[in-house]
Amino acid sequence: MNQHKISKAIQIGNVTIGGGAPVVVQxxxxxxxxxxxxxxxxIKELEEVDCELVRVAVPxxxxxxxxxxxxxxxxxxxxxDIHFDYRLALAALEAGCDGLRLNPGNISEPDKxxxxxxxxKERDVPIRIGLNAGSLPKTADPKLSVAEQMVExxxxxxxxxxxxxxxxxxxxxxxFDVPTTIxxxxxxxxxxxxxxxxxxxxxxxxxxxxxxxxxxxxTLLYMGIGDTIRVSLTTHPREEVIAGYEILKSLDLRQHGPxxxxxxxxxxxxxxxxxxxxxxxxxxxKIKKPIKVAVMGCVVNGPGxxxxxxxxxxxxxxxxxxxxKGEQIGTVEEKDFVKALMAEVERL
Amino acid sequence: MNQHKISKAIQIGNVTIGGGAPVVVQxxxxxxxxxxxxxxxxIKELEEVDCELVRVAVPxxxxxxxxxxxxxxxxxxxxxDIHFDYRLALAALEAGCDGLRLNPGNISEPDKxxxxxxxxKERDVPIRIGLNAGSLPKTADPKLSVAEQMVExxxxxxxxxxxxxxxxxxxxxxxFDVPTTIxxxxxxxxxxxxxxxxxxxxxxxxxxxxxxxxxxxxTLLYMGIGDTIRVSLTTHPREEVIAGYEILKSLDLRQHGPxxxxxxxxxxxxxxxxxxxxxxxxxxxKIKKPIKVAVMGCVVNGPGxxxxxxxxxxxxxxxxxxxxKGEQIGTVEEKDFVKALMAEVERL
Numbered sequence: 201m202n203q204h205k206i207s208k209a210i211q212i213g214n215v216t217i218g219g220g221a222p223v224v225v226q227x228x229x230x231x232x233x234x235x236x237x238x239x240x241x242x243i244k245e246l247e248e249v250d251c252e253l254v255r256v257a258v259p260x261x262x263x264x265x266x267x268x269x270x271x272x273x274x275x276x277x278x279x280x281d282i283h284f285d286y287r288l289a290l291a292a293l294e295a296g297c298d299g300l301r302l303n304p305g306n307i308s309e310p311d312k313x314x315x316x317x318x319x320x321k322e323r324d325v326p327i328r329i330g331l332n333a334g335s336l337p338k339t340a341d342p343k344l345s346v347a348e349q350m351v352e353x354x355x356x357x358x359x360x361x362x363x364x365x366x367x368x369x370x371x372x373x374x375x376f377d378v379p380t381t382i383x384x385x386x387x388x389x390x391x392x393x394x395x396x397x398x399x400x401x402x403x404x405x406x407x408x409x410x411x412x413x414x415x416x417x418x419t420l421l422y423m424g425i426g427d428t429i430r431v432s433l434t435t436h437p438r439e440e441v442i443a444g445y446e447i448l449k450s451l452d453l454r455q456h457g458p459x460x461x462x463x464x465x466x467x468x469x470x471x472x473x474x475x476x477x478x479x480x481x482x483x484x485x486k487i488k489k490p491i492k493v494a495v496m497g498c499v500v501n502g503p504g505x506x507x508x509x510x511x512x513x514x515x516x517x518x519x520x521x522x523x524x525k526g527e528q529i530g531t532v533e534e535k536d537f538v539k540a541l542m543a544e545v546e547r548l
Numbered sequence: 549m550n551q552h553k554i555s556k557a558i559q560i561g562n563v564t565i566g567g568g569a570p571v572v573v574q575x576x577x578x579x580x581x582x583x584x585x586x587x588x589x590x591i592k593e594l595e596e597v598d599c600e601l602v603r604v605a606v607p608x609x610x611x612x613x614x615x616x617x618x619x620x621x622x623x624x625x626x627x628x629d630i631h632f633d634y635r636l637a638l639a640a641l642e643a644g645c646d647g648l649r650l651n652p653g654n655i656s657e658p659d660k661x662x663x664x665x666x667x668x669k670e671r672d673v674p675i676r677i678g679l680n681a682g683s684l685p686k687t688a689d690p691k692l693s694v695a696e697q698m699v700e701x702x703x704x705x706x707x708x709x710x711x712x713x714x715x716x717x718x719x720x721x722x723x724f725d726v727p728t729t730i731x732x733x734x735x736x737x738x739x740x741x742x743x744x745x746x747x748x749x750x751x752x753x754x755x756x757x758x759x760x761x762x763x764x765x766x767t768l769l770y771m772g773i774g775d776t777i778r779v780s781l782t783t784h785p786r787e788e789v790i791a792g793y794e795i796l797k798s799l800d801l802r803q804h805g806p807x808x809x810x811x812x813x814x815x816x817x818x819x820x821x822x823x824x825x826x827x828x829x830x831x832x833x834k835i836k837k838p839i840k841v842a843v844m845g846c847v848v849n850g851p852g853x854x855x856x857x858x859x860x861x862x863x864x865x866x867x868x869x870x871x872x873k874g875e876q877i878g879t880v881e882e883k884d885f886v887k888a889l890m891a892e893v894e895r896l
Contacts, residue, residue: 201727230822233815257815281814283848303848334844334852376809376853378798379549382770402844402853404810405829411762411794418763419770422730434810434825434843446759450726461724462752462782466629467581467605474578477782481753495782496682496750500631500651504682505724505750 201451202424207395210326210368213277213298215253217326217370217428218395223421223453224428225444226253226397227437228281233263233270240273242437247276250456251441253428255279255301264291271296279328286312293319299370301328304357305335313357317364326368329357331384332401333375346375347383351391358392369394370428374401378416385420395427402432409433410443417447455490458545461505461512462495469497470517471534479538484545491548493541494523511544513537549799550772555743558674558716561625561646563601565674565718565775566743571801572776573792574601574745575785576629581611581618588621590785595624598804599789601776603627603649612639619644627676634660641667647718649676652705653683661705665712674716677705679732680749681723694723695731699739706740717742718776722749726764733768743775750780757781758791765795803838806893809853809860810843817845818865819882827886832893839896841889842871859892861885 209219217224227246231238233256243254258264258280271278279299280292284306292300293316300320307313320327331350340349350373361369371394373384381400389396400416403409413431420426429447431440448454462477463469477495484493494512496502503521506512512523518534524544532540557567565572575594579586581604591602606612606628619626627647628640632654640648641664648668655661668675679698688697698721709717719742721732729748737744748764751757761779768774777795779788796802810825811817825843832841842860844850851869854860860871866882872892880888 201730228812228814230813230817231815239815259816263815283816306848332849332852334849334856336852376856377800378766379770379800382549402809402811402842402849404808405825407790408794408808410759411791412798414759414762415766415770415795415798418726419767422727422763422767432812434812434822437812440812442755443759446756447763450760450763452725452727460752460756461750462757463750464576464780464782464785464788465578466576467579467587467611468607468631469578474782477753494750500654501680501682501750504680504684508682508724 201422204424205389207427208367208393210370210395212253212279212326215277221427223426223448224252225250225441225448226255226428226430227251227440228255228257228430230437233257234266236266236269239266239270243270243274243276245438246441247274249438249441250445251276253277253279255281257281258288258292261288261291264288264295267292267295267297283307286316289316290319293323293325297325299326299328301330303330303332303335304353305331305337308337310360313360314364317361317366320368321366324368326370327361327366328370328372328397329354329361330372330397331374333377333380334401345383347380347387350375350384351387354388355391358394370397372397372399374399376400376402378412381416382419385425386423389425396425397428397430398426399430399432404434406433406435406439413443414447418451421447421451421453457490458484458487459490459492460484460495461492461509463497463501465497468500469515471497471515471520473497473515476537480541483538483542487545489548491545493545510548511541513541549770552772553737555775556715556741558718558743559672560601560627560674563625569775571769571774571796572600573598573789573796574603574776574778575599575788576603576605576778578785581605582614584614584617587614587618591618591622591624593786594789595622597786597789598793599624601625601627603629605629606636606640609636609639612636612643615640615643615645631655634664637664638667641671641673645673647674647676649678651678651680651683652701653679653685656685658708661708662712665709665714668716669714672716674718675709675714676718676720676745677702678720678745679722681725681728682749693731695728695735698723698732699735702736703739706742718745720745720747722747724748724750726760729764730767733773734771737773744773745776745778746774747778747780752782754781754783754787761791762795766799769795769799769801805838806832806835807838807840808832808843809840809857811845811849813845816848817863819845819863819868821845821863824885828889831886831890835893837896839893841893858896859889861889
């Protein structure tokens with residue numbers, strides 16, 4: 201795994217992004233931002249699964265008016281998403297947002313950007329330059345690849361912000377196409393010192409969207425690229441946060457609750473490993489501690505994997521061998537598998 | 549994306565692995581192999597979702613006896629998974645299996661391996677050398693990293709097979725830990741010409757296991773490594789095949805049925821994009837053709853993404869703009885969204 205690229209740190213509220221800080225998991229509300237009660241309720245649901253930063257769309261002035269109230273009801277920093285109208289950005293800053301996301305594809309006049317940058321600078325509020333393949337600026341050069349068009353458009357906007365003496369910058373370059381997205385981020389990571397917000401945009405329904413996101417975000421993180429992630433799914437945003445942590449856990453970049461190692465079961469398995477793993481999985485959902493639990497169905501990899509876990513069981517016919525931190529601590533009857541495993545989990 | 553490493557091609561039944569062939573999606577049964585009826589039934593279920601190669605565990609002589617019958621009931625090639633007892637491999641070859649998977653961690657005596665290799669060679673049956681981090685040979689050097697231990701153990705076995713003038717070799721080096729797995733495959737990919745079977749072992753329940761698998765398998769494929777994949781999930785193996793294709797589709801390595809681009813919805817969305825995408829997703833499940841459908845909630849990325857799809861809809865308040873192959877073909881009332889989209893899908 202490549203060493204993680206250390207970018208310039210920025211501060212969004214009390215959350216540090218870049219500069220070697222842990223990769224931050226963020227999401228975005230799907231509620232109508234003007235509906236303060238529903239928006240706060242959804243953000244609280246996101247906080248429950250440890251979302252660290254939340255973004256809300258601000259499509260009109262009524263939505264900017266809601267920001268102050270929403271901020272009062274939540275504890276994580278709030279980023280506002282602005283398109284087309286720079287006055288919304290000014291009003292959102294006035295209302296106390298912790299971060300701004302602008303899309304150079306649709307606020308491109310330098311004097312309007314300049315007005316927003318001055319107001320952000322006064323308040324030390326970072327700006328994400330958020331390019332999407334679906335909304336490239338009209339000035340993009342179609343002879344370039346989509347990835348290069350995204351990089352060029354971002355660099356142009358970055359230069360504008362730098363010329364205004366502003367460096368609280370974060371950048372994203374998202375596409376639905378995974379190779380395009382990876383290519384764009386790899387290219388810009390070598391050109392700028394700013395932290396990168398990574399993700400695959402419009403990845404779709406959860407079943408396929410988590411896979412597409414995991415391939416794209418995971419590959420970039422493996423390469424050492426990315427300071428904050430958003431998994432983009434067409435469902436309740438809670439699932440985005442859960443998937444985000446799973447991506448980070450799979451690369452040992454964050455710990456977040458338990459990890460369940462379980463074998464797929466095969467013709468060698470002599471217990472119902474699928475039901476056992478599902479039951480253990482359900483019970484582990486309530487555990488916050490980052491422990492590794494292994495549920496293994498046979499003697500081939502069972503003892504090896506079970507030993508490597510904090511708590512493990514390697515099942516044979518009608519009974520299983522229990523392991524704690526690599527040591528065999530006893531055998532258990534099949535009917536007691538879940539009880540015995542969970543008792544050990546509780547003891548940790 | 550790195551150019552795909554061209555490995556030596558091998559033939560498992562009528563399926564080519566390596567040599568620039570499309571990456572093959574495979575799975576493994578979770579039934580008792582001796583139960584021929586259930587095993588055939590599950591393999592037929594796998595064939596229905598386009599599984600291209602299937603593996604069954606062969607833990608005893610009764611299981612080897614089932615192979616001939618299972619072969620008769622299925623159309624995809626059959627690989628048998630053998631541990632500990634080389635005589636099972638001999639019997640499985642005799643029974644007509646199309647491929648063998650051996651684990652050097654547990655059949656290590658050279659004369660036994662040699663007997664199997666001779667029998668495989670006579671029948672042109674390839675052997676996968678399948679190392680798992682959980683079952684490394686006892687001779688592994690603990691001063692090396694786990695990835696290096698896996699590579700060394702595989703190389704030793706490969707040299708043994710080569711010394712017997714056998715080169716119908718495929719190799720896998722799986723661990724639960726994603727960085728370890730990637731490190732092992734990257735290392736061996738530079739050392740041997742043989743095709744690689746890639747996967748993350750014991751990845752767990754579907755919700756987390758698909759993410760872990762997508763990160764590991766996806767990163768390797770992006771790097772140009774991997775000739776066949778197995779997603780290992782604790783559930784019905786059908787889900788492994790579906791997830792496998794999604795990983796390959798996300799990197800444009802295979803086409804397989806429709807792709808749904810859909811936005812996560814946000815405070816800008818004025819229609820119920822989640823329900824709409826779910827309904828379209830359900831209906832697309834029946835479509836086999838590789839078409840790209842976009843369901844977008846607003847004017848920011850909507851028209852851009854909808855244009856890029858074969859069929860797309862960019863929704864606004866109460867109505868949406870329909871796109872076909874990049875061209876706007878009309879506007880649709882909200883109540884007709886699904887009907888209009890699916891009518892266009894059918895027309896393609």
